[in-house]
Amino acid sequence: GAVVSQHPSRVICKSGTSVKIECRSLDFQATTMFWYRQFPKKSLMLMATSNEGSKATYEQGVEKDKFLINHASLTLSTLTVTSAHPEDSSFYICSARGTPERDWPQHFGDGTRLSIL
């Protein structure tokens, strides 16, 4: 089945650091990738939709200058959390969508747990 790889799985760093998270589709071309964030005991909230070769679409309340998304190829999207602060600590999860089937079920990467000290 479709596999989505996300790296790194865990990051611990100091406040002010920028962190890059990679999301790769391993056996299919992902025309669209999605970035979600999950705070403890909360559900997943969509942050942005990333389409290959175009600018990402951010959800209301998500700062595009803070969360930089690049989808330069059909198999790779990156999320960079710039100048991260403790309130950015969260579980970040990507998912990918392949062929334009109406009900292509999204498969998620393993997630990145970001802890900002």
Add this chain to the structure above:
Amino acid sequence: QKEVEQNSGPLSVPEGAIASLNCTYSDRGSQSFFWYRQYSGKSPELIMFIYSNGDKEDGRFTAQLNKASQYVSLLIRDSQPSDSATYLCARRDSGYALNFGKGTSLLVTP
């Protein structure tokens, strides 16, 4: 706001019983629905998706969709302790992103 509502639980069932998880949604135009299982600290794992009214079965799992009443349910037969997790109901939006409910915590007791 196109909401997906779930009872947060916890729902506790004995091993071998049927667990019934429910979800309602506000957008009558919603077409596709998904059930994910999420273990603590892990990423969601797809269990089933459904887009037609009625039942869809896959092994021990049955998804049910009633668009007139705007609810989706997931039945887990012969529940096992390993089924203990949070179950997330989601609807697909027009941009193919998923809009999740808050999840229902299921505890299967031996």
